[in-house]
Amino acid sequence: MIYSILFFIGVLLTIGRWFSVYDNNFIMINKTFHYSVSNVSLSLLLYLGVGRLWLITGTKFSRIIILGLFIIISNFICETVMGFMNTTDIMDAIYGTMGTSIAFIFLYLTNKYGLIPINS
Secondary structure (H helix, E strand, C coil), rough: CCCEEEEHHHHHHHHHHHCCCCCCCCCCCHHHHHHHHHHHHHHHHHHHHHHHHHHHCCCCCHHHHHHHHHHHHHHHHHHHHCCCCCCCHHHHHHHHHHHHHHHHHHHHHHHHHHHCCCCC
């Protein structure tokens, strides 16, 4: 249930950001958040989707942690070093880290309390 809610929030944030392409007056919460929301939602959706799949298939949690660190490091590299592909903005990387952190908390709690082994 919580997975579905988090995934739905990520999708709504993405749709809200895309909606502003057609309506310049549409701003979610504030301008800083509005321009960085795609990093929050995409990091959240990527880590939730892949991380949950890996949890269900029995992948070691250490690999899921490595995936989260990879997403965070990729955000910072993309937002600082790769200025030729993207406008450099450290706030985007910070917001991407927030999305990854939210997903990590969910995945950690799911791994610790939410997985029930199926006995045949």
